[in-house]
Amino acid sequence: xxxxxxxxxxxxxxxxxxxxxxxxxxxxxxxxxxxxxxxxxxxxxxxxxxxxxxxxxxxxxxxxxxxxxxxxxxxxxxxxxxxxxxxxxxxxxxxxxxxxxxxxxxxxxxxxxxxxxxxxxxxxxxxxxxxxxxxxxxxxxxxxxxxxxxxxxxxxxxxxxxxxxxxxx
Numbered sequence: 409x410x411x412x413x414x415x416x417x418x419x420x421x422x423x424x425x426x427x428x429x430x431x432x433x434x435x436x437x438x439x440x441x442x443x444x445x446x447x448x449x450x451x452x453x454x455x456x457x458x459x460x461x462x463x464x465x466x467x468x469x470x471x472x473x474x475x476x477x478x479x480x481x482x483x484x485x486x487x488x489x490x491x492x493x494x495x496x497x498x499x500x501x502x503x504x505x506x507x508x509x510x511x512x513x514x515x516x517x518x519x520x521x522x523x524x525x526x527x528x529x530x531x532x533x534x535x536x537x538x539x540x541x542x543x544x545x546x547x548x549x550x551x552x553x554x555x556x557x558x559x560x561x562x563x564x565x566x567x568x569x570x571x572x573x574x575x576x577x
Contacts, residue, residue: 412539414532414560421539421556422530423523428554432457432545433524437490437513440499445513447488447521450549454576456487456510456569457545459527459538461560463493463501463512471540471563472512473505478570480509485573488513490521492537527556540564544572552576 410421426432434449447457458475460468472489479487487510491498498512515521515538522528527539542564544553553572557564 410526410556412529412556412558412560414529414534416559417532419532419534419539419560420530421526422528423526425526426543426551426554428551430551431549432543432551434549435520435524437488437515437521438495438517439511439513440495440502442495445488445511447490447513448524448545448549450547451486451545452547453486454484454547454573455543455545456485456573457525457543458487458489458564459515459522459525459541460489460491461529461534461537461540463489463491463498467540467561467563469501469505472501472507472510474563474566476505476507476509478566482570482573484577487511490515490538492516492519492522529560534560542569544569544576546576 540557
């Protein structure tokens with residue numbers, strides 16, 4: 409079973425454990441306009457899938473702003489942030505923060521994305537939220553990079569994720 413920590417306490421993760429080399433599942437998240445947004449699987453662009461607990465935290469907000477800047481010039485990449493926030497709150501966040509280079513989605517209904525990618529926190533005070541994780545998926549739908557951030561309150565390794573995107577070209 410995969411784990412992460414929250415302020416030093418181990419948190420178990422539920423769902424399918426995916427690793428580099430595995431095929432990424434194709435799942436549906438909910439867009440800020442309540443539309444279905446398909447993520448994962450094979451697509452004509454490399455995918456950067458970022459899961460966060462809630463955009464309403466300093467770390468998640470900073471991470472989303474950073475990836476929004478970093479992917480601005482990467483037209484080879486489709487970037488999606490997935491949280492458990494309601495779509496209305498996600499839309500407000502995007503408007504307030506000027507998030508325009510990536511898609512922000514929600515997994516609040518049935519947690520399909522978090523379960524499919526094995527990042528659903530299963531215990532502790534954050535039970536039911538997504539762990540902080542980053543996946544890069546090539547055009548064939550294969551996971552070429554995976555990081556489950558060891559401590560939920562820490563930011564991911566941006567440079568490694570961006571390098572994986574460039575290598576997947």
